[in-house]
Amino acid sequence: MRLVLLGAPGSGKGTQAARLKSELAVPHISTGDMLRAAVAAGTTLGLKAKAVMDAGQLVSDDILLGMLEERLAQPDASNGFILDGYPRNLAQADALDHLLTRIHQPLDAVVKLEVPNEVIVGRCELRFEAEGRADDNPDTVRRRLAIYAEQTAPVADFYAQRNMLQIVDGVGELDEVSARVKRALQGESAVANG
Secondary structure, three states, X not given: OEEEEEEXXXXXXHHHHHHHHHHHXXXXXXXXXXXXXXXXXXXXXHXXXXXXXXXXXXXXXXXXXXXXXXXXXXXXHOOOEEEEXXXXXXXXXXXXXXXXXXXXXXXXXXXXXXXXXXXXXXXXXXXHHHHOOHHHOHHHHHHHHHHHHHHHHHHHHHHHOOOOEEEEEOOOOHHHHXXXXXXXXXXXXXXXXX
């Protein structure tokens, strides 16, 4: 299974990817984790990314795509993968499409977790109070949601036009949402609650 999970920050992508990872026996590939690992390992692309991040800038799409290509070439990704956090914009979606065509690993599914912004802010506030994560500060979350709406939300349309997008209601108990995601992967409609 080659899967992209889409959704706003705090929508539960990482949680669902972690649950699907063992069930599908494929790696969960988070671009943030991938970047940190490449920097820690001192790879050529990791060193380039570190220089960019140390300068306070965003890592370029080219560097991210190169890291992703390296990661997808690893043996554990030969039977598929779950992408979380990539693609974040239309240029990345197009570049990913070309990469996967070139390496003969086309996507099987794209699932978008649909969660209202008020619910996301509430979830992140609880996590901020419990864990103190700076990126869960309510003001930061609202800024991230605005960036998501502008840059990442159009990626769903990119996949919808290719008849690949399944939209899943991401509100509810964890097991309920997981069941909806599984139904979506089997091609069933999973938008409605339950």
